[in-house]
Amino acid sequence: MLRLGIVGFGQQGKLYASILSGITLPGMPPIAKPRDCVLTAISARNASAKAQIEGMGICYFQNWKDLIASDACDAIVITVPHFAHHEIAIAALQAGKHVLCEKPMTIRATDAQAILQAQKENPESKLAMMLNQRANSLLQKVKAIIASGELGKMRNTNYITTNWWRPDSYYESNSWRGTWNGEGGGILVNQACHPLDIWIWLCGMPRSVYSRCLEGAHRNIGVENDVIVLAQYESGAQGVFTTCSHDLMGTDRLEISFDKGKIILEGNRKATILHYKAEENAFGQLYDFRTFYGVMAQNPDAIYEKEELVSQNGFCDDYVQMFQNFADYIAGTSEPIAPIEAGLRQVQLANAIQLSGWTGQEVSLPGDSDTYNQLLAAKIKEEAIL
Amino acid sequence: MLRLGIVGFGQQGKLYASILSGITLPGMPPIAKPRDCVLTAISARNASAKAQIEGMGICYFQNWKDLIASDACDAIVITVPHFAHHEIAIAALQAGKHVLCEKPMTIRATDAQAILQAQKENPESKLAMMLNQRANSLLQKVKAIIASGELGKMRNTNYITTNWWRPDSYYESNSWRGTWNGEGGGILVNQACHPLDIWIWLCGMPRSVYSRCLEGAHRNIGVENDVIVLAQYESGAQGVFTTCSHDLMGTDRLEISFDKGKIILEGNRKATILHYKAEENAFGQLYDFRTFYGVMAQNPDAIYEKEELVSQNGFCDDYVQMFQNFADYIAGTSEPIAPIEAGLRQVQLANAIQLSGWTGQEVSLPGDSDTYNQLLAAKIKEEAIL
Numbered sequence: 001m002l003r004l005g006i007v008g009f010g011q012q013g014k015l016y017a018s019i020l021s022g023i024t025l026p027g028m029p030p031i032a033k034p035r036d037c038v039l040t041a042i043s044a045r046n047a048s049a050k051a052q053i054e055g056m057g058i059c060y061f062q063n064w065k066d067l068i069a070s071d072a073c074d075a076i077v078i079t080v081p082h083f084a085h086h087e088i089a090i091a092a093l094q095a096g097k098h099v100l101c102e103k104p105m106t107i108r109a110t111d112a113q114a115i116l117q118a119q120k121e122n123p124e125s126k127l128a129m130m131l132n133q134r135a136n137s138l139l140q141k142v143k144a145i146i147a148s149g150e151l152g153k154m155r156n157t158n159y160i161t162t163n164w165w166r167p168d169s170y171y172e173s174n175s176w177r178g179t180w181n182g183e184g185g186g187i188l189v190n191q192a193c194h195p196l197d198i199w200i201w202l203c204g205m206p207r208s209v210y211s212r213c214l215e216g217a218h219r220n221i222g223v224e225n226d227v228i229v230l231a232q233y234e235s236g237a238q239g240v241f242t243t244c245s246h247d248l249m250g251t252d253r254l255e256i257s258f259d260k261g262k263i264i265l266e267g268n269r270k271a272t273i274l275h276y277k278a279e280e281n282a283f284g285q286l287y288d289f290r291t292f293y294g295v296m297a298q299n300p301d302a303i304y305e306k307e308e309l310v311s312q313n314g315f316c317d318d319y320v321q322m323f324q325n326f327a328d329y330i331a332g333t334s335e336p337i338a339p340i341e342a343g344l345r346q347v348q349l350a351n352a353i354q355l356s357g358w359t360g361q362e363v364s365l366p367g368d369s370d371t372y373n374q375l376l377a378a379k380i381k382e383e384a385i386l
Numbered sequence: 387m388l389r390l391g392i393v394g395f396g397q398q399g400k401l402y403a404s405i406l407s408g409i410t411l412p413g414m415p416p417i418a419k420p421r422d423c424v425l426t427a428i429s430a431r432n433a434s435a436k437a438q439i440e441g442m443g444i445c446y447f448q449n450w451k452d453l454i455a456s457d458a459c460d461a462i463v464i465t466v467p468h469f470a471h472h473e474i475a476i477a478a479l480q481a482g483k484h485v486l487c488e489k490p491m492t493i494r495a496t497d498a499q500a501i502l503q504a505q506k507e508n509p510e511s512k513l514a515m516m517l518n519q520r521a522n523s524l525l526q527k528v529k530a531i532i533a534s535g536e537l538g539k540m541r542n543t544n545y546i547t548t549n550w551w552r553p554d555s556y557y558e559s560n561s562w563r564g565t566w567n568g569e570g571g572g573i574l575v576n577q578a579c580h581p582l583d584i585w586i587w588l589c590g591m592p593r594s595v596y597s598r599c600l601e602g603a604h605r606n607i608g609v610e611n612d613v614i615v616l617a618q619y620e621s622g623a624q625g626v627f628t629t630c631s632h633d634l635m636g637t638d639r640l641e642i643s644f645d646k647g648k649i650i651l652e653g654n655r656k657a658t659i660l661h662y663k664a665e666e667n668a669f670g671q672l673y674d675f676r677t678f679y680g681v682m683a684q685n686p687d688a689i690y691e692k693e694e695l696v697s698q699n700g701f702c703d704d705y706v707q708m709f710q711n712f713a714d715y716i717a718g719t720s721e722p723i724a725p726i727e728a729g730l731r732q733v734q735l736a737n738a739i740q741l742s743g744w745t746g747q748e749v750s751l752p753g754d755s756d757t758y759n760q761l762l763a764a765k766i767k768e769e770a771i772l
Contacts, residue, residue, distance in 0.1 A: 155603075155604065155612075155632065155633075156548070156612070156628070156630060156633070158546055158628060160544055160641070162542070162643075165666070165675070165678075166675055167666075167667050167669060167670020167671075167675055167678075168667055168670055169670035169671060169674070169675070170670060170675045210596065210598075210616070212596075212616055212618070212624055214622070214624065217541075217622070218541065218666075218667065219667075226541075226542070226624065228616050228624055228625075228626055230596075230598055230614050230616055232598070236600070236603070238598055238600065238612065238614055239614075240614055240626050240628060242542070242544060242626055244542060246541065246666065246667070247541075247542070247643050247648070247666075248648075248662055248666035248669065248689070248690075249648055249660050249662075249690065251641060251650075255546070255637060257548075257633050259604075262633070262634075262635055264637075274635050276634055276635075280551070280553075280604075280632065280633075280634035281553050281554055281604060281605075281632070283553060283634065284552075284553020284554055284555035284556060285553075285555060288555070289551065289552055289553055289555070289556045292551075292553075303634070304634075304635065360748075362746075
């Protein structure tokens, strides 16, 4: 049984406390508590939470350093603001605690690298990422189909992930929201880290990116919230990624084409898989291309098979599975669904997209961290003056 | 009654001859012949067509110059290969003939400019473009909704038009296909001029484009056939356009978001229009953004109205309407559906996208024609050596 301590008792920390304690949230269906984890400690800066936490029979710490130094838990879950992740993660790894880190791993890729280094130097301490969308059963199936190689190599990818509507009132609700100082960026840091991770997971890490990042598009903020990315892959494939925070009825649609098939993933709830009966170019030997369209209309079975998959995930199932997988990883019985490297790569990609937007230049991955850090520092400085 | 002469008796010329003569094509539904046009002449280089053409009671010319010089028709329809369009169009305008020009107007924007100049100098001669997709009743409705202003200003556009599958056998079927010398380019010149025109028509002309044009992607050709375009608009909006010729089951999906609504057009057959009850940011005053998603799920009528439109167009209806509209334009009773400027803009945009792909630089519209012409000439020269 893995004893977990939650660092941070904000919105996400409270949600995790409920999940780990098997508490049903108001108006929500019951959650199946993860089998091999137990919540034993919480650190919360605000001492007013002490009574509530201790009332649940859980050790309370005001300072995360005390939680890490204590023997109250074997592993921590980091749910504090992004800028503080690396300091806590590194200290925990060094103190012999395992870490489950909320997304994004860090703001700066250099900080994520420092976490990897600390883990390497403390190999008994493990770290995994809470990139919970990977635990979606539908995405797991899609990943397995791609990994099996039956569709061949990827050719193109197009991800429209504009379903991150946030009105001005959202950005006004906390002073750190939508600021360089508070979040290190906008949609690329906060909302879009899930689709960026899923994109890398399913399509691979781009070799380079060229992006346009509009800052404060239709919103009273200074950070990017309307982004288009052109990606090039080592294989020669290319792709597009678009995201924004001002589309009231945003789209969530990922299309990936392969040598022998195509995947269209909609809203992480439905996937359409087209399995071609042969490599696509081969149909040009069988049919004149106009004849092909006739066959497609009248006898599509000769050309492809269509598979439709729907997500079976219920409320919070993905979180429960991520906690269970983390316990299994620590127990040495399973590989992590979202390993430490996944956290780094997601941050590297977000940094590279921001850097390309700032400089107007194509950026080769993993990107120039020094320039990124300098330009981010300049953004923060400029914001403080305004 | 407008007397039309067709220049060129290839695939398209023959189709137009059938439409204008009211001939039903084998295995196809009958076509409603355009009311105010009559086909009176055809020029075809291959003299073997003479008997067939004269057998239809239509004047035959082997040389288009003779057709233009004759009094056998009032207007011509140009259906010869793209590189020859401007010479014929200019000669016809100067000879007092009206012109209906097949897409693309020309390969080079400078040649399209020369056509506009010739029309200006011969104002009694009119020119319209055969950009027939504009006559699709569904697109006409979508255009009217945008033009009415009820959805407000455009914010983003994303066009996936990869439904132009052409196998190697297609490119091998004619020596000019997929060559710089024969077509002046690949998918941007040939297949994608329709969606480029529709994109400009519905979303406006971009201020600048940055593109990636893969040449010979999964095909044994030297021209571009896998293209991603990032577009910036004068208004501050941005958009994406992707097209390719190696997607067996390509996608045709145009999404446009506005201040007060959204349009999703699929396959030119179906449009979903979302009419918001207010400007999108205003919902942030009405609801906390998490509450908003609850309202969206339980009482969507409070937020938007969904309109679904389906194309009523039958086989060749668009062509018939384009011919009728051309007759009406010449008669002075209607504006052209696809005016001369539309032809120029479509070519300017295609040229700018190619130029950006060749140079790796962002290109401001209308683009540097001299550089484009030099680089195209170099491509043609290089191809001849290979």
